Amino acid sequence: MSRLLDDASLSWRSGPCLPAWQSLSAALQRQGDCLGLRHADGAADGPALLLTHPDLQPLQTRFAGLPALPLELSSEFTLQATCGLMSVHGRASGRLQALGVNYLATLNAALAWQGCLAAAVGQLRGGHFRDVTLQPAAGALLSIGQYLAGATAPEDAEHLLPGSDDALARPPFLSADGLLFELETLDSLPWRRFWNALGISDALAGKAWQRFLLRYARAVAPMPAECLDALASLPLARIQAIASDSGVALVPVRDPAQRRADLDYPASAAAPWQLQRGPVGKPASAAAPAQRPLQGIRVLESCRRIQGPLAGHLLALLGAEVIRLEPPGGDPLRNMPPCADGCSVRFDALNHLKDVREVDIKSAAGRAEIHELCRDADVFLHNWAPGKAAELRLDAADLHATRPSLVHAYAGGWGDAAVSAPGTDFTVQAWSGVASRIAAASGTRGGTLFTALDVLGGVISAQGICAALLDRELHGHGSQVHSSLLGAADLLLDTGSGETAPALLQGLFRTADGVLALDCQTRQQHQALARLLGGNADACSLEVQLARQGTAHWVDACLAAGIPASTAHEDLALLGADPRLAPSLAHRAYRSVQSPWSFR
């Protein structure tokens, strides 16, 4: 039950590989396989993706660069540098640096498929969508949209630069026997008990708690040295026992090979979603979508934090009407500073396109209201803790009784893995091998405090929902579709999603006024760089020559010479001042990211 689109009539052709970014093409192909689509090799000059079906006009999806940031000279490395990922990852990893995984390839392949599937839904509902364009740079900016909002808030803006925090003082933690592990709890009481049992004072445990809580928002988490030393003096088995007694979850940092040996891995690696078809049902035809393909689709979203709300945001960018169900008094994340116009900018970045309805889902009246709202809804999306939907009688079977054609979507943490810990970004990074892989690439002992999996999980969830909507249009039934952070992690590390070939010369270099990202992948590019530098591109010449001019000069010169290069932004507050990125950013009270898609 892993294939989302088990329809022999649906097939796709892939276009030529992007010259500087082959992992993006590989990820596109891998995800097409995951979706269950028949693949045929495409024409040499075709679009990146051509979807065909007897009931569809052929649908073309292309990648596009920004006007001054050509796609053929963009790579995973240069886009991570210029779109702020390296900056956010660098906050707690010691320096400005890449994640070391094909993050933007996986993310943008998912966004490309999502746009394509949404356009197919739009076409089947009477719209005229034939061409989809995705800008990977905008996809990259979307992934750090919350951090960008925090850094550009009009008041109390966060100013967190790479290397500003001690890379050895952040989670994951280290035991006396040299084992790395994550701790997780969503409540201060177990945390306090845990540290007290280790002999740490309340005052210090409280300081550690504040920093621990804020690591999701700020991507830094400097733990007090006393806490780290207390753990480093005990073997893991003892720490595990104390954690267990205290009610704190402990998850070991495992390597990818350990993850691949898990019983649940093969199914998760085959596809990051699970689709189960529900009752027969197709909504009555409504007005055809005109500008964006999901216009007329109504989504009910009952989600907290990042993964689920981001999925809802992407569906809203595709034109869906998204109604956010919030508890009475509103989502407490609305209050998280920094704020503008009475709302957390971080929250606003993910939720400003949605309508809000306050509903007490714990009350009978609230649940009745949700059933009522479902009568006109196409999608119900939640990210509640496992088992809660059934407990509330808001599971797929319950809501399908009200609305047979509903796509009931769950953006969860662990999928089918039997892990007894909250499924959060950092516990899943640890368990899946993502933390280990990023640590090896970054020269640190942990993964990234950039919420990489929450973001990718949100994209994967929205992609699964679009596939389920297409399945509904083609076959006329509701469904439930599950995705998880762990499924997103498995996809990220999937070798079929493209191993990065070693570049001839890849790195970050100081210029007269900033940092330049260079990614020479061919001998010709390397020779062109040598010519730019006066004949030699060895390490010494690079350092001396590049420091003589500003970054903008070198980016212009490199791109003109056919060398993949970009500005490596250290300070997110300056992203908005980069004319190359300006087309993808909008002015709200803070810098907000535009839709990465356009449709014709």
Place this chain on the structure above:
Amino acid sequence: MSVSVMVPTLLRPLTDGQKKVDAQGETVRHIIDHLDSRYPGIKARLVHEDEVHRFVNIYVNDDDIRFAAGLATRTAPGDKLTVLPAVAGG
């Protein structure tokens, strides 16, 4: 001397837009009661059934009162009380 209270953005409509206000009291509970007498409605945003709201953290100077005596945490003249919304998990 009184305790200075740093007011988060979302509560400033209740304090006439002031970021910092003064309040009297020997414990956090007294301080909040005193604040509520001057800025009605603020207590309900911070406290529910005599406990600090789950998604609100209150600090006396730099110390989280959940890791001290909660609302009974003592305050001294010149202390700084900070209210910060915080939600666990990502």
